[in-house]
Amino acid sequence: MSDEEPEDDFDNEDQKEEADEKEGEEEEEKEGAEEEEEEEWQHPVSNPLTEEHFKEGLSLLCKTGNGLAHAFVKFEVREKELTDITIIQGFIHLRYVDLSDNLLRDLSPLSCLTHLLWLKVDNNRLTSAAMEELPYLQIASFANNHIKDTTGVNHPRLTSLNLKGNEIEVISGLDPLKLSNLHTLELRSNSLKTTTGLYLPKLKNLYLAQNSISNLEGLEDLTQLTTLHLRDNMLESLDGFSESMKALQYLNLRGNAIAQLDEVAKLQKLPMLRALVLLDNPCSDEGEYRLEVLVVLPRLERLDKDFFEEDERLDAEDVRQRRREEELEMEREREREKELELEGEETPEVTE
Structure with a gap:
């Protein structure tokens, strides 16, 4: 696939896509034809290539x-x-x-x-x-x-x-x-x-x-x-x-x-x-x-x-940025919780 002409390459794959759809339809017809040819398959008549x-x-x-x-x-x-x-x-x-x-x-x-x-x-x-x-x-x-x-x-x-x-x-x-x-x-x-x-x-x-x-x-x-x-x-x-x-x-x-x-x-x-x-x-x-x-x-x-489209890319970038910020905030929250746990462990018990 060429880097210089990506649209043409995608068009070629679209044609392959259409061929796949047609292939599915032809497959059903082929199955019926194969049943009719079963007898001929078992006993073919000799027919050689000639000059x-x-x-x-x-x-x-x-x-x-x-x-x-x-x-x-x-x-x-x-x-x-x-x-x-x-x-x-x-x-x-x-x-x-x-x-x-x-x-x-x-x-x-x-x-x-x-x-x-x-x-x-x-x-x-x-x-x-x-x-x-x-x-x-x-x-x-x-x-x-x-x-x-x-x-x-x-x-x-x-x-x-x-x-x-x-x-x-x-x-x-x-x-x-x-x-x-x-x-x-x-x-x-x-x-x-x-x-x-x-x-x-x-x-x-x-x-x-x-x-x-x-x-x-x-x-x-x-x-x-x-x-x-x-x-x-x-x-x-x-x-x-x-x-x-x-x-x-x-x-x-x-x-x-x-x-x-x-x-x-x-x-x-x-x-x-x-x-x-x-x-x-x-x-x-x-x-x-x-x-x-x-x-x-x-x-x-x-x-x-x-x-x-460009507007889709901008929307996707906004979502990525928001999710990155949310992940950072969650990470900070986890760090704070760990610090509080450590402080609780280090506080000595007061005895009477």
Whole structure:
């Protein structure tokens, strides 16, 4: 997230917010479609990739590695009900491949595509994202499959990984040494219950909306994280944030179960936090909600979808000053009480 253009960054996150809402609606439709496809899942009809598909789907003529020849480097074949892509092994110069909306379960033939930069295999029947290491792969999307875990992803130049809409319950196997360039991880709409397993110090954007997360754990290694989406989970408290998360600027907690505004004080350990979303939590219904949040988090620029106005900041500063004075007065009162107690103890008893 850029410091120079915060408004644009917030607009981008608003778009992500709208995408989350649409995702929830599509999820209901998807459940109905999955029931209808159950029989076909058990007994799929073989339908391999053919040379005819390549004639239709190849594009983007580029020089090959030695610069002396040319080859098509982009291939797209969608909605063809493909079950087998073995033939793709012969097209070693491919750099951009889109095989979305098919019936694929096996991606092993892609291991021959050592020049691959971009891969999209959304809406297939994959149960794993594990593949042979592809040395130049930078962007990979496995959205809306049946993937059970995050193991086997080990591409050294990978910057963006999309695993949304799968069946992942635990984050594991994401090696920070192998994934040293990974900056965006998309895990929306899975079955996660905790955030443990995220040992990715270079990660900048993390999307965990629409899971079943009730505990925030293992976040201390996310020292470069700037954006964190946790919308529509099961959080009741804000324990788990770490002082090491010094780069976090945008935090979306919409649609959780945070009941007490006092929990917001736990975000004071995030010095760069500029935008916070708390809509659809019980605490957002409390009186003076915006004021109380700003009192606790004076550096905050935006709460939910609205930026703070100058008069709100002045009101919040007045409240902070008044509370500081009240605390000082209470502290003085406690000191006076201690002094009186000590004087009482030191006064000798008068005997007849």
